[in-house]
Amino acid sequence: MCKLQSLARELLFHAETLSRMIERPTEFPTHARVDPFLGTAASDLPKPVGIAATWWRPKPPVGNTHPGASLPFGMVSACAYSGAYVTGYGRYGLSLDGGPPPVEFAKHEALGIAHFQQSGTGRIRSYYNYFLTTPLGPGGLEERTVRRPLLDEQAWPGYYGGRFSETEIEFEVVARPRGVVHRYRFPEGTDAHVAVDASAGGLLIDGMESYPQGGELHLEPDGSVAGFVVMEGIPVHFRCSAGDAEAYLWEDDEPTEASDYELTLDKQKLRPTFGFGFRGKGRIIELYFGFSLREPEAARVAADLGESLESSASEAASAWEAQLAMIEVEGGDEASREVFTTALYHSLLKPADFRDENPFTRKSGPFFLDLSTLWDLYKTQLPLMMSLWPERGAAFVEFLCEVAEREGVFPVSYLMDNVPDRFTKQASGLCHAILEDARLRGVEADWDRALSLLWRTSQSGKGRKSRFGEYGRSGVVDPLSHTLDISYAHFCMARMARSVGHQVIHDRATELSAHWRNAFDEKTGLLREDSTYYEGENWNYSFRFMHDMRSRIDLAGGDRAFVGLLDKFFGFSEPSHGERIFRFEGLNNEPDMEAPYAYIYAGRPDRTAHVVRRVLDCQFTTGPGGLPGNDDSGGLSSWLVWSATGLFPVCGQPVMLIGSPWFGRARYRLPGGDFTVIAEQNGPERFQIQRAWLNGEEIQRSWLKIDEFLGGGELRLEMGEKASGFGSEIRPPSFAG
Structure with missing residues (x-):
């Protein structure tokens, strides 16, 4: 009986989670036929018949795609990050031959949401997955390194959402032309805090990590955080705003009262982190990221609070419909x-x-x-x-x-x-x-x-x-x-x-x-x-x-x-x-x-x-x-x-x-x-x-x-x-x- 009650509670929670997420637009018939999860797992194909039964495979039978939020030919993407090969999404480890892809992680879990994913590639040297964004549970900043099972995932062109089990924090992300908007919904009784690791990059597989070569973080007068990090020799300028949420910095996992942080080569193993949060009030945090490879001003414009997540999702769906049609x-x-x-x-x-x-x-x-x-x-x-x-x-x-x-x-x-x-x-x-x-x-x-x-x-x-x-x-x-x-x-x-x-x-x-x-x-x-x-x-x-x-x-x-x-x-x-x-x-x-x-x-x-x-x-x-x-x-x-x-x-x-x-x-x-x-x-x-x-x-x-x-x-x-x-x-x- 206890197992049945537990299952019933989980199903109820699942239904409630989906009801709180924005609904897939129904006015775009072509876009409605897209399944962003196609290709994210090992091949499960129809039984080959005739000549198809004689063909061979030199590479792992897996699409290596990800379900994250992207725009057509978009600059930015956002997806749950587990550190797996090759997009950062999923459970697989390094695989180069025609056998089934090895399972690196026992469960379908994630640390948070990362950005700039590859799509469907193999071993190519650099894997991005920058600015790992993690909603924190009761354990505070230490939970940034805790893997949480992913549940209630749903995705359509431009949109990706789901729930982190155990903390029961729901997330939604939508791609914008030069940035991404995030929404995190925290359960009752949990302080709402989100951490962003500015040094994150690569995969959690030996030899595939990526570390910043330099950078700066700044608390801005308007309550946003701005700066840049140099990843693989490329400067990535960013700005992140979160409305009324309080902004703060950590340095090497310790809170700092400083309003600026400089990352230099001799500090590259440190993990400069910034965050936003409410203490004792508010259950929803929305982040507006803007990015630029050239200049801070372009990142600032891209991070403008502007459109809501719902409006951004509608614009993304409309952009996709125009191209898919x-x-x-x-x-x-x-x-x-x-x-x-x-x-x-x-x-x-x-x-x-x-x-x-x-x-x-x-x-x-x-x-x-x-x-x-x-x-x-x-x-x-x-x-x-x-x-x-x-x-x-x-x-x-x-x-x-x-x-x-x-x-x-x-x-x-x-x-x-x-x-x-x-x-x-x-x-x-x-x-x-x-x-x-x-x-x-x-x-x-x-x-x-x-x-x-x-x-x-x-x-x-x-x-x-x-x-x-x-x-x-x-x-x-x-x-x-x-x-x-x-x-x-x-x-x-x-x-x-x-x-x-x-x-x-x-x-x-x-x-x-x-x-x-x-x-x-x-x-x-x-x-x-x-x-x-x-x-x-x-x-x-x-x-x-x-x-x-x-x-x-x-x-x-x-x-x-x-x-x-x-x-x-x-x-x-x-x-x-x-x-x-x-x-x-x-x-x-x-x-x-x-x-x-x-x-x-x-x-x-x-x-x-x-x-x-x-x-x-x-x-x-x-x-x-x-x-x-x-x-x-x-x-x-x-x-x-x-x-x-x-x-x-x-x-x-x-x-x-x-x-x-x-x-x-x-x-x-x-x-x-x-x-x-x-x-x-x-x-x-x-x-x-x-x-x-x-x-x-x-x-x-x-x-x-x-x-x-x-x-x-x-x-x-x-x-x-x-x-x-x-x-x-x-x-x-x-x-x-």
Whole structure:
């Protein structure tokens, strides 16, 4: 009976907690289908069937997402912090191989709310989670280090809330354009106090902590706390206001009467903390944070009390609805629509737009951070951003060019730090493809300047001492996947040079673009085995899109031989006796994410349809375990957004491939006009295209010119169960240079 009474009390308390939290807005139908918890736990996917049962995973099967409050491409996020890998949310420890993620913490607990989370990444060196904010229970400041079970969590775009068990303190946080608003509700009889650890950062895993290199805290005359801390070489200015609550400082866990506190390098192990509270009155504390990487005044403006938490939540929901409504889908079932809309949501979290917040030049203008997985984003997420939001794309182009001018090289990742090794990681020359893709998608920019910077950082200036210089001298670099990167980068430069009329760069870049062949073994038709391959094997990198796919297929022995290799890769056929192969990673990782569409270049779009549908049906689902691997800042989710609507971009080429739509209708709201994909008689096993019409005229090709997509129109597909031969004759264009 006691257990039943206890359970009844807990359920009553649970209901009362939820009734006190603000309700999810009902006027935003698209936003209502987003589940921010999708991808936060180890994969729990449908049982793989057919070829999907043969795929392998090199990385842990977990999305590494978080449910915290963020805005579209937002500068700031806020989420419960446990110190777990990799976002600071959850229970997992460091994991790098394909086994289940190890459990670091026995219970789902948190220390408080932290800010600036990564989204869906793996091991990347710096993890943020700054300004840990902890509501204190009866034990006072010592409770800052006490982990509390998390209950009653709920989240929707821009909002996150829940309850800390034992202290029974309820919390809600809402993202704002340059800050966050917090609300804490304390139980009767408990003094209301909140502590903010200005030195917090990183994860609670060995080697992943982050400590401030300097900083200052000040009590302001208006009762707010302001200052800055230098984290990973970046100054983070802040201001925090709490209405009528009294503000105070602690130094190294001891209260101080001083109104200022300076943190220096010899004090970096100390934990400067400030707080707000009511003693004997008031049960609710609201905090208004503002942040800036440039100046105190910008943080002060961002922290202005202004809108209430309810108003801020409504504005956040409205902002998300406007962006999520840019792609509408109809058909399918409720689960597939939830998976799709959440994928679109995850696609719009990064890169984080820090416009006017450049900490290096202190100048106004475009500035982006959290490009921690640019090698994934450039294939799917950035083409989506460039297509739907060309103005943001123009800002991104300007940002990349500013980095190149300032540092003499284009980045392959860009984190919230000042460490220069962001330029020599997993891939090479990604910005060459990104910039050419932006140009093809109609983004407005100074392309003469962009081309000059691309060439200067590749085959002149610092480029001579880089992999680009080595490639220019020898025609090959190791790892061999970088040979493919750099070859493609020269193709992209050649195309851009042709568009702006720079003949010298065009001719030299065209010549250098042909060296991709040096990475392949003509006996096998695959990349050579005498190299190392990041998070995969030579098979996983062998089916990347090249600019000269006709020659690539011929190198493998022609269409039939190339399809034969793909069939072994995806599990349609078995290896020969003694043959060593590595299968498709099934979107657990992204080196081979475009490979399902490689069939189209060999006249087998029916195989593409088969693989794409098996990925959609077997590798994604609803719930916390709904992703097959790291979301990689939206690179994985963007693959689903494109593929579920029946399209796929070829970054750097004026081509959109046609796959197999998951939905009966999908509409892109593009600046040039709406583009709609209609899949008639579509169904779980009716995923093969029988016939196709573009703007009312029948077509026989399984690809579109990029202008046919960007200009708006209608692609109507008749679907069926069996392959029809559609798209087998007219191949996507191949570019020799």
